[in-house]
Amino acid sequence: MDLNLTAEEAAFRDEVRAFIARELSPETRAKMILGREIGKKDIVDWQRKLNARGWAVPNWPVEYGGQGWSPMQEYLFQTEIEQAPAPASLPFNTSMVGPVIATFGSAEQKAKFLPATANLDIWWCQGFSEPGAGSDLAGLKTTARREGDVYVVNGQKTWTTMAQYADWIFMLVRTNPQAEKKQQGISFLLIDMKTPGITVRPIQLLDGGHEVNEVFFDEVKVPVENLVGEENRGWDYAKFLLGNERMGIARVGVSRQRLRRVRELAALERVGDETLLDQPWFREKLANTEIELKALEITQLRVVAEARKRGKHGQPDPNSSILKIRGSEIQQATTELMMDVVGPFVAPFPASIDDEDQTNDPPIGPDYAAAAGPTYFNWRKISIYGGSNEIQRNIIAKAILGF
Amino acid sequence: MDFDLNDDQRLIKESLGKLLSSRYGDFAKRDSYIKQQDGFDRAVWADYAEAGILALPLPEAHGGFGGGPVETMIVLEEIGAALAIEPYLTAIVLCCGLIVRGGSDAVKADILPKIASGAAIAALAQVERGSRFDLHDVSLAARKDGDHYVLEGEKSVVIGGGVADHFIVTARTSGQRRDLSGITLFLVDAKTPGVSRRAYPTQDGYQAAEISFGQVRVPAAQIIGTLDQGLPLLRRSVDEAIAGLCAEAVGAMAALTEMTIDYLKTRKQFGVAIGSFQALQHRAVDMQVQLEQARSMAIFATLSVDEEDAATRSTAVSAAKVQIGRAARFIGQTATQLHGGIGVTQEYKGGHYFKRLTMIDQMFGDSEHHLRLVAAAGGLLPAA
Numbered sequence: 176m177d178l179n180l181t182a183e184e185a186a187f188r189d190e191v192r193a194f195i196a197r198e199l200s201p202e203t204r205a206k207m208i209l210g211r212e213i214g215k216k217d218i219v220d221w222q223r224k225l226n227a228r229g230w231a232v233p234n235w236p237v238e239y240g241g242q243g244w245s246p247m248q249e250y251l252f253q254t255e256i257e258q259a260p261a262p263a264s265l266p267f268n269t270s271m272v273g274p275v276i277a278t279f280g281s282a283e284q285k286a287k288f289l290p291a292t293a294n295l296d297i298w299w300c301q302g303f304s305e306p307g308a309g310s311d312l313a314g315l316k317t318t319a320r321r322e323g324d325v326y327v328v329n330g331q332k333t334w335t336t337m338a339q340y341a342d343w344i345f346m347l348v349r350t351n352p353q354a355e356k357k358q359q360g361i362s363f364l365l366i367d368m369k370t371p372g373i374t375v376r377p378i379q380l381l382d383g384g385h386e387v388n389e390v391f392f393d394e395v396k397v398p399v400e401n402l403v404g405e406e407n408r409g410w411d412y413a414k415f416l417l418g419n420e421r422m423g424i425a426r427v428g429v430s431r432q433r434l435r436r437v438r439e440l441a442a443l444e445r446v447g448d449e450t451l452l453d454q455p456w457f458r459e460k461l462a463n464t465e466i467e468l469k470a471l472e473i474t475q476l477r478v479v480a481e482a483r484k485r486g487k488h489g490q491p492d493p494n495s496s497i498l499k500i501r502g503s504e505i506q507q508a509t510t511e512l513m514m515d516v517v518g519p520f521v522a523p524f525p526a527s528i529d530d531e532d533q534t535n536d537p538p539i540g541p542d543y544a545a546a547a548g549p550t551y552f553n554w555r556k557i558s559i560y561g562g563s564n565e566i567q568r569n570i571i572a573k574a575i576l577g578f
Numbered sequence: 579m580d581f582d583l584n585d586d587q588r589l590i591k592e593s594l595g596k597l598l599s600s601r602y603g604d605f606a607k608r609d610s611y612i613k614q615q616d617g618f619d620r621a622v623w624a625d626y627a628e629a630g631i632l633a634l635p636l637p638e639a640h641g642g643f644g645g646g647p648v649e650t651m652i653v654l655e656e657i658g659a660a661l662a663i664e665p666y667l668t669a670i671v672l673c674c675g676l677i678v679r680g681g682s683d684a685v686k687a688d689i690l691p692k693i694a695s696g697a698a699i700a701a702l703a704q705v706e707r708g709s710r711f712d713l714h715d716v717s718l719a720a721r722k723d724g725d726h727y728v729l730e731g732e733k734s735v736v737i738g739g740g741v742a743d744h745f746i747v748t749a750r751t752s753g754q755r756r757d758l759s760g761i762t763l764f765l766v767d768a769k770t771p772g773v774s775r776r777a778y779p780t781q782d783g784y785q786a787a788e789i790s791f792g793q794v795r796v797p798a799a800q801i802i803g804t805l806d807q808g809l810p811l812l813r814r815s816v817d818e819a820i821a822g823l824c825a826e827a828v829g830a831m832a833a834l835t836e837m838t839i840d841y842l843k844t845r846k847q848f849g850v851a852i853g854s855f856q857a858l859q860h861r862a863v864d865m866q867v868q869l870e871q872a873r874s875m876a877i878f879a880t881l882s883v884d885e886e887d888a889a890t891r892s893t894a895v896s897a898a899k900v901q902i903g904r905a906a907r908f909i910g911q912t913a914t915q916l917h918g919g920i921g922v923t924q925e926y927k928g929g930h931y932f933k934r935l936t937m938i939d940q941m942f943g944d945s946e947h948h949l950r951l952v953a954a955a956g957g958l959l960p961a962a
Contacts, residue, residue, distance in 0.1 A: 176587075176648045177580045178881045184579070247579060435959055458953035465958040466875075466897045466949075473874035480581050497867050571866060572859040576839050 178476075180251075187248055191230075191255040198224045199261045207260045208436065210513075210546025212384055215298070215340045221262045222295040231293045232269050234419070239277045239289045246482035250475070257428025267299040267336070268292045270419045272345045275363065275412050279404035288343075288365070300341035302332040302366075302390060303413070310566050312347070313358045313410065317392060319348035326350070326364060326402070328372075328395040334560075338375050338388040341368050351407050363409035365401040372396070380556070382549030383525060417562070418491035424561060425475045425502035430468050433509040437461060440516045440543055451516060460515070464508045471501045493574035496567040503557040503564060510551040520544035521551075581877065583652065590634070590645075591652045597625055598660035605927045608783065611663060616741045617777070617785025618664045620696075627696035632670055637678060640690040647818065647883040651825040651876065658829025661930055663783045665699065665738030671822045673700035675815040676746055676763060680803030685765060689744065701742035703733035703766075703789050704812075711943035713748075713812055714758050718791065720749035722798075727751070727764065729772075729794040737941075739787030740777025743768050747791065751806050761809045763802040770794050782934040810888060817895040820942050821879035824902045827938045828869070828876045831909045834931040835865045838913040841928075845918075861916060865909050872905035893955045896948035903945030906935035 180188065203217040225231045226240075234249060235241035244252070256263065264270075273292045276284050291297040308315040317330025328348055338344070346364045354360030366373070372395035377385045404412055438461060441452040451457050478494050485492065514521050520540030538545055558564045572578040583591065601622050602608055611619040626632050634649055636642020643649075650671055657666060670693070677689055677700070692698035709715035718731030729749055736745070745766045753760030766773065772794035777787040803811040839862055842853030852858055879898035885891040910932035914921040921928055939945060952958060 176583065176877070176881065178878070180579060431959060434957075438957065438959070455950070455953065458957075459949050462897075462949060462953040462957050463900070466900050466952065467871070469878060469897060469958050470871040470874045470901050473878055474870055476579060477581050477870075477874065480579060494870070497870055500867055501871065565860070568860045568863040569856075571863045572856075576859070576862055576866060578839075578843070578853050578859050578862075 178473075180247075184247055184251060188251045188255060191252050192259075194228060194230075195255060195259045195261050198228075199259060203262065204259065207262070209543060210550050212386075213262055215337075218262045218265060219295045219298075222264055222268075225264065226294045231264065231295075232273055234270065235273055235289075235293070236277050239273075239285065240293050246479045250479045253423050254428035254431075257426060258432040260429065260432050265295065265298065265337075267301050267345070268295060268297070270423075271301060271416045272299050272365075274419055275345070275403060275416050278415065279363075279412050281400070283400065284365070284403065297342045298337070298340050300335050300338040300344045300368075300390075302335060302344045302346035304334045305331060306333055310563055312413070313361065315347055315349060315361070317346070317348050318352065319350050319362060319364060319397070321350070321399070324399050325396045326399060328364070328366065328392045328397055330392050332390045332392075333378070333387075335375075335388045335390045336386055338368070338390050339377065339385070343367055344390065345403075347409050347413055350409075354407065358410040360407055361409040361413070362406050363403040363412045364397055365403060366395065366397050370395050370397065381552035384549065384553065424495065425471055425498035426506060427468065427472045427475055427502070430464075430471075430502075430505050430509050433506075433513070434461065434465055434468065436543075437509065437512045437516055440513075440541075443541075444516055444518065457515065461512060464505060464512060467501070467505050467508070471498070471505060474498065474501070493570055496562075496570045496574075499561065499567045500558075500564050506557050507554055510547075510554045513547045514551050517541070517544040517547040521548040523548075525549070583648075587648060587652055590631075590649060591656065593629060594631060594653060594656045597629055597631075598656055598662055601625065602660040602662060608661060608663065608930075612779065612783050617779065618741075622662070623664055623696050623699075626664065626666070627694070631666075632696055633694035635670060636674060636690055636694055640678070640686055641694050642690070647821060647880045650818070650822045651880040654822040654825040655829035655876075658826035658831075658934075659833040661783070661830065661833075661927070661934060665701070665741075665784070667819055667822050667826065668701055668737045669693070669699045669742075672702050672815055672819040673744075673746055675818050676702070676802050676811065677765070679814065680763060680801075680808075680811045681765065682799060685800065685802070689765070692743075698743040699738060699741055700744040700746060700765075701736050701738040701787075703736045703739065703745045703747045705734045705736070706732065707734055711947045712756070713816060714761060714809055715756050716748050716750045716761050717755050718747065718749050720751050720762060720764065720796075722751075723795070725798050726795045727762075727798060727801075729764065729766070729791040729796060731791055733789045733791070735780075736775075736787050736789050737780075737784055739775055739789055740785045742787075745773075745789065746802060748808065748812060753806075758809055760806050761812070762805050763808040763812060764796045765800045765802050766791075766794060766796050770796070780937065782937040783930065784937075813888065813892060816942055817892055818883050820895050820899050821876070821883050823938055823941060824872075824876040824879050824898050827902045827906050827935060828873050830931050830935055830938075831865075831869050831872060831905060834909060834913045834928060834935070835862070835869050837928050837931075838862060838865065838916050841917055858916060861912055865912050868905040868908050872902050875901040889955060893952055893958065896943075896951040896955075897958055899943060899948040900945045900952065903939035903948070906939050907945075910935040 206213050232240045233242035233244050237243045276288050305315050319326040319328045344366050347361050348364050349360050350362040351360030372393045374391040376389045378387045442450050444451040475498055478492055523539040633642040634645040638644045706717055720727040720729050747764045747766050749762055750760055751762040772792040774790045775787040777785055780786050843851055845852050875898040879895050882891055882894035914932050917928055920926050
């Protein structure tokens with residue numbers, strides 16, 4: 176029993192760290208530290224730098240650009256990215272549709288999409304949730320009816336993250352409304368966002384930002400060759416994809432970077448003749464979250480160690496639901512601490528934080544204050560998306576506790 | 579990075595697990611052990627001796643097996659799961675640790691074989707009426723008199739103090755009550771004139787004692803560690819004991835969580851197993867989440883015990899104690915609630931896990947105490 180990295184692992188971590196320090200644009204990094212919304216360009220530029228190094232899609236099968244890393248290497252890579260902080264790679268490309276196409280797609284689909292997906296020449300968005308299908312995803316109603324060599328798609332998707340940037344959307348659609356079980360009549364379709372009949376409408380979140388959308392489909396014609404795998408087998412592919420989604424959900428590096436930042440800023444904030452960091456209540460609150468995070472980090476490492484034993488194609492570990500629950504709660508705790516730090520300067524509401532011209536500029540109060548309120552409100556989403564924390568509890572109840 | 583036990587360690591776990599299930603598998607036996615004069619059954623202690631568990635953490639030079647923190651973790655986790663009541667943690671992990679690190683060669687040669695064979699038991703006399711959880715808050719005075727010291731004062735809640743053949747006593751040899759220096763540890767034979775004790779049962783089935791030291795003469799050769807500089811040694815061994823205590827708590831929490839889940843699956847109301855209700859399932863899940871987080875921190879504490887930098891070591895151990903204390907309280911309370919009425923009866927085992935877990939939070943400093951220590955040390959995150 177041992178918590179240390181091997182010499183090879185430490186060397187790998189150092190190599191990743193050095194790469195990020197060398198290649199990450201200082202402007203992107205500064206935006207991330209200040210909590211400003213990063214734009215499409217920041218994400219694309221960074222993804223292409225990673226791709227040039229061969230690190231854009233390390234988790235994919237090796238023949239399509241994967242690195243064949245151990246679970247520990249994947250963990251170290253992700254953690255270094257998170258705590259730099261550097262932009263996370265676009266999950267819709269790298270951990271969702273990419274692996275699905277690589278595993279279940281046709282040869283033509285692989286050739287057409289995989290290199291472009293890795294290099295972010297195609298920006299994907301995810302068409303899963305619907306107004307009536309959230310946690311109960313299999314209840315989705317968007318239909319695709321076969322007419323000759325096209326599917327005709329009608330319906331509505333929602334919570335579609337960054338659809339405004341997207342070139343393509345991967346969709347779950349109902350192809351057999353008569354199927355005995357609702358999971359059985361679903362197919363996985365790839366649709367060009369420029370196809371006539373698609374309308375994207377923004378949804379503004381509590382922070383004023385525009386990151387999610389409603390997407391409407393009105394008689395949208397999709398060539399049948401854009402079906403992934405077999406018709407009516409889409410639910411299996413979706414489960415495969417959602418298993419990947421839970422891998423990095425703890426986001427230990429993100430919380431670590433944010434807690435360091437909280438400590439740094441609390442030492443600047445004055446309380447009487449002292450600083451906020453001098454206040455015992457604040458130090459204890461911060462220490463408490465650091466302890467929770469340390470426990471999460473080790474729990475994550477235990478899951479990583481198990482993954483090594485399960486092998487690459489093993490079942491997803493239900494313990495990753497614990498990572499989701501605690502990881503989301505701790506990330507949210509960091510946003511509360513950041514509100515504590517800025518105090519009264521949490522109040523100013525920037526009209527739109529993703530439009531830099533409209534950010535309160537020059538800043539009201541310290542420059543680090545602007546993101547505290549928006550992030551607090553926005554990050555309530557973390558315990559809701561990716562399978563709400565209540566759904567995660569259902570998973571643990573069934574898969575671990577045997578209820 | 580490796581969370582697996584090696585073959586030897588697995589063997590220790592299995593053989594101790596067997597020993598404990600033969601001694602504690604019938605829960606009614608535990609009560610009969612508690613009612614014995616010594617507060618536990620000497621035959622179980624003899625089993626430990628025979629199985630090499632008492633000698634496990636002692637150096638090979640003194641007849642031990644040279645076990646480290648991971649071996650201690652394994653033993654304590656099994657003890658926690660079995661709800662065993664022998665004073666292993668205080669007598670073996672804590673006191674032997676102090677003697678091994680601070681005893682003279684003569685003392686080690688004299689005492690350690692007796693402890694390893696089960697012939698002698700030691701206890702740490704440290705808590706005082708006004709000290710709460712501060713190890714450096716020491717009033718009991720030791721005055722030099724020739725080649726002896728004369729101890730005068732009182733110690734409280736000495737776990738295993740009723741049966742101890744030897745006490746390790748924290749005493750003030752110079753300075754003021756709360757000074758960090760001026761603390762000296764003495765190994766005191768319990769039969770020394772002037773030592774008197776009053777033993778009593780504790781909430782969780784152990785035995786403790788109030789010890790009075792009235793003009794007790796102790797040879798200077800019985801000092802453990804260095805005169806006036808006993809505190810760092812004490813902290814080192816208490817940290818090791820806390821790590822063991824965390825492992826014990828994990829063993830108890832895992833057993834109690836499993837018991838609770840079994841109960842939810844078998845207890846029927848409204849014509850169904852109550853575990854079919856989502857409200858109860860989610861509470862059980864929250865217990866499981868707390869358990870896994872606690873287990874992670876117990877591992878962290880165990881693997882930090884041998885850390886060379888004392889401040890890093892103590893902060894890591896305190897952080898673990900915070901997590902364990904909170905998890906213990908949450909799991910104990912939730913398990914009791916989910917069991918309903920049976921959970922608050924003396925006859926049911928679950929309530930005794932709850933009691934032990936509650937006392938574990940109090941031992942060597944509760945969650946709030948250790949949170950203050952972590953906060954004062956500047957937290958857990960090294961600067962980037």
